Amino acid sequence: MHNRLFGTDGMRGRVNKYPMLPEMALRLGLAAGSHFRTGKRRHRVVIGKDTRLSGYIYENALTSGLCASGIDVFLVGPLPTPAIAFLTRNMRADFGIVISASHNPFHDNGIKFFDSRGFKLQDKVEDTISDMVLDPDWQWDYPDPDKVGRSFRIADAPGRYIVSIKNTFPASMTLDGIRVVLDCANGANYKVAPMALKELGAEVISLGVEPDGLNINHQVGSLHPDVVAAKVRETRADIGLALDGDADRLIVVDEHGNTLDGDQIMAICALDLMEKDKLSHGLLVSTVMSNMALEVFMRERGGRLLRTQVGDRYVVEAMREHGAVLGGEQSGHLVFMEYGTTGDGLLAGLQLLRIMREKDKPVSELADLLRLYPQTLINVKVKNKPPFDEVPLIAEAVQSAEQELQTRGRVLLRYSGTEQLARVMVEGEDDAQVERIAAMLAETVTQALR
Numbered sequence: 001m002h003n004r005l006f007g008t009d010g011m012r013g014r015v016n017k018y019p020m021l022p023e024m025a026l027r028l029g030l031a032a033g034s035h036f037r038t039g040k041r042r043h044r045v046v047i048g049k050d051t052r053l054s055g056y057i058y059e060n061a062l063t064s065g066l067c068a069s070g071i072d073v074f075l076v077g078p079l080p081t082p083a084i085a086f087l088t089r090n091m092r093a094d095f096g097i098v099i100s101a102s103h104n105p106f107h108d109n110g111i112k113f114f115d116s117r118g119f120k121l122q123d124k125v126e127d128t129i130s131d132m133v134l135d136p137d138w139q140w141d142y143p144d145p146d147k148v149g150r151s152f153r154i155a156d157a158p159g160r161y162i163v164s165i166k167n168t169f170p171a172s173m174t175l176d177g178i179r180v181v182l183d184c185a186n187g188a189n190y191k192v193a194p195m196a197l198k199e200l201g202a203e204v205i206s207l208g209v210e211p212d213g214l215n216i217n218h219q220v221g222s223l224h225p226d227v228v229a230a231k232v233r234e235t236r237a238d239i240g241l242a243l244d245g246d247a248d249r250l251i252v253v254d255e256h257g258n259t260l261d262g263d264q265i266m267a268i269c270a271l272d273l274m275e276k277d278k279l280s281h282g283l284l285v286s287t288v289m290s291n292m293a294l295e296v297f298m299r300e301r302g303g304r305l306l307r308t309q310v311g312d313r314y315v316v317e318a319m320r321e322h323g324a325v326l327g328g329e330q331s332g333h334l335v336f337m338e339y340g341t342t343g344d345g346l347l348a349g350l351q352l353l354r355i356m357r358e359k360d361k362p363v364s365e366l367a368d369l370l371r372l373y374p375q376t377l378i379n380v381k382v383k384n385k386p387p388f389d390e391v392p393l394i395a396e397a398v399q400s401a402e403q404e405l406q407t408r409g410r411v412l413l414r415y416s417g418t419e420q421l422a423r424v425m426v427e428g429e430d431d432a433q434v435e436r437i438a439a440m441l442a443e444t445v446t447q448a449l450r
């Protein structure tokens with residue numbers, strides 16, 4: 001296997017531990033600059049980050065490496081991941097960089113890249129950059145002193161993104177009279193999201209909008225929808241929107257305080273597009289983690305669910321390959337290819353609000369069209385990550401579970417792309433059976449890989 005720095009969503013790890021060391025970020029800047037500098041013209045990169053204290057470390061280290069390699073750097077500060085994808089395209093940059101560990105705690109950070117069109121880099125490009133970073137004898141092609149890069153602060157970047165996100169909402173429509181509880185996870189969207197919703201007319205009750213560098217994702221955001229649910233019930237809001245630290249995913253709470261995951265949001269949006277004959281090829285793209293109910297939902301309405309491996313980058317790759325306009329993940333990444341190139345929690349929230357307004361229906365009624373099958377997911381800490389089918393104890397346990405479930409459920413084992421975890425997922429028609437089988441498989445994985 002190639003010695004890669006990058007997981008399913010960039011390079012990620014604990015701050016000041018390998019690979020998230022300042023010198024690695026410096027070399028990453030040099031490597032990326034060397035790869036993307038392809039001619040004599042000036043080349044440019046957009047760098048954004050979330051609100052982690054450690055963002056300063058990697059922002060400065062990357063800038064140093066990039067400038068040394070001859071790249072002009074445009075720093076936009078704390079902004080959502082999808083904003084960086086948009087700004088990379090909008091500013092005609094050669095590539096974009098996001099400094100974020102997404103939904104992870106503050107003590108982690110990460111670095112991920114976009115190409116000039118706002119899409120995440122292909123594996124082969126990441127491998128090329130990894131080779132340069134990891135080779136201690138790599139000879140950097142430094143430009144002459146008068147050709148090194150400059151760095152600039154772009155003060156109006158938030159406003160540019162707000163305009164772009166509002167342009168995805170019908171010009172003839174407002175959110176007047178709609179009360180929204182918005183949880184920004186003390187992350188990258190803490191300024192932009194409340195402002196955009198207010199400008200569209202919504203009454204916004206904001207949570208998680210006081211970042212201090214250490215509280216990102218801490219008991220707020222998409223991993224803690226119960227916080228939004230409680231506030232929705234308290235304030236009798238129409239909807240709750242919970243974002244994660246870099247704001248590329250969304251979890252929704254209906255007016256009764258019930259949580260909707262990405263599968264339910266995708267079902268609502270897919271049906272809306274099908275009714276308007278805008279769901280290209282009748283195709284919805286999601287991952288192997290999506291609930292079986294979503295697959296049945298699409299099939300019963302003449303559509304199709306195409307599954308990919310876990311990671312929104314793989315969803316986007318499949319969407320591009322098959323010409324799909326809607327895709328996402330159960331975790332809340334939703335991609336509307338008409339408007340963006342990556343998951344965007346605020347954009348997804350606006351699409352849902354548009355459907356609510358057009359149909360004049362509450363979220364609970366819209367969500368009632370998809371009844372999820374019971375599903376249990378257990379994370380198991382592991383020391384190494386061998387293929388599951390090459391570990392006899394695990395392979396036998398999976399075979400036994402599948403025989404018991406037959407066609408009325410499924411089993412999925414996979415490794416996290418960013419953490420030392422194995423994820424055990426079981427779903428089926430019977431809650432007790434699903435929980436029992438999942439617990440058995442998790443214990444088996446623990447015994448085999450501890």
